[in-house]
Amino acid sequence: xxxxxxxxxxxxxxxxxxxxxxxxxxxxxxxxxxxxxxxxxxxxxxxxxxxxxxxxxxxxxxxxxxxxxxxxxxxxxxxxxxxxxxxxxxxxxxxxxxxxxxxxxxxxxxxxxxxxxxxxxxxxxxxxxxxxxxxxxxxxx
Amino acid sequence: xxxxxxxxxxxxxxxxxxxxxxxxxxxxxxxxxxxxxxxxxxxxxxxxxxxxxxxxxxxxxxxxxxxxxxxxxxxxxxxxxxxxxxxxxxxxxxxxxxxxxxxxxxxxxxxxxxxxxxxxxxxxxxxx
Numbered sequence: 643x644x645x646x647x648x649x650x651x652x653x654x655x656x657x658x659x660x661x662x663x664x665x666x667x668x669x670x671x672x673x674x675x676x677x678x679x680x681x682x683x684x685x686x687x688x689x690x691x692x693x694x695x696x697x698x699x700x701x702x703x704x705x706x707x708x709x710x711x712x713x714x715x716x717x718x719x720x721x722x723x724x725x726x727x728x729x730x731x732x733x734x735x736x737x738x739x740x741x742x743x744x745x746x747x748x749x750x751x752x753x754x755x756x757x758x759x760x761x762x763x764x765x766x767x768x769x770x771x772x773x774x775x776x777x778x779x780x781x782x783x
Numbered sequence: 784x785x786x787x788x789x790x791x792x793x794x795x796x797x798x799x800x801x802x803x804x805x806x807x808x809x810x811x812x813x814x815x816x817x818x819x820x821x822x823x824x825x826x827x828x829x830x831x832x833x834x835x836x837x838x839x840x841x842x843x844x845x846x847x848x849x850x851x852x853x854x855x856x857x858x859x860x861x862x863x864x865x866x867x868x869x870x871x872x873x874x875x876x877x878x879x880x881x882x883x884x885x886x887x888x889x890x891x892x893x894x895x896x897x898x899x900x901x902x903x904x905x906x907x908x909x910x911x
Contacts, residue, residue, distance in 0.1 A: 649893065653894065699797075702801055703800050704804055716796065716797040720797050720801070724892050727892065728893065738875055738877075
């Protein structure tokens with residue numbers, strides 16, 4: 643997942659992100675989510691601050707889109723979509739047997755998310771301009 | 784360099800802008816960029832006049848990219864227009880299906896302008 647995420651940010655936003663050793667609890671006002679169904683069921687999410695989402699959108703689209711919240715949300719959704727797609731493309735035989743949902747983006751940070759157990763998950767934090775971008779994979783086992 | 788008129792089909796407006804930006808960064812001289820958010824809208828856009836190239840997502844609501852390709856085959860003005868499919872999922876089966884339905888190439892997201900150039904240069908008869 644780390645490799646898939648780093649590659650997406652590098653190719654689409656032109657930034658090489660480093661992994662934070664201790665990710666801590668994910669936080670930030672923008673969360674993009676993409677569901678996975680089939681041979682692997684679960685969800686991939688990308689969460690960051692509104693400012694970071696705006697900066698990423700500007701890098702992806704050029705120009706000053708950081709002030710357009712709608713564009714920033716959509717761009718984060720696309721990044722999440724590509725992280726999930728890139729992740730499954732890297733796992734042998736998964737690409738043809740796992741479908742992705744369209745991205746959903748939540749704005750706000752006062753929420754909790756509960757998946758139907760049994761689940762396994764991992765969260766990694768990548769650092770962009772000193773701010774964390776949390777990438778989470780939750781799978782139903 | 785020849786000026787090109789292209790159609791970009793994707794249900795995400797952000798993705799359409801990303802594709803357009805990548806095409807310009809790849810060196811294409813775009814004189815006009817038409818956009819459509821699904822296959823049905825794309826078919827209507829194709830009827831409006833000749834295009835030099837079409838870029839289409841596969842997964843879209845209303846009419847997906849594969850259905851769009853199949854319908855495109857019946858439109859005279861679209862004959863010979865290269866279609867490049869763009870996919871996130873990396874599904875080999877869907878890519879094969881798209882190529883069988885008439886697509887001339889595909890791009891897997893994420894992509895760089897260099898990868899775009901590499902994929903589409905052979906379809907443009909050496910104008911890149």
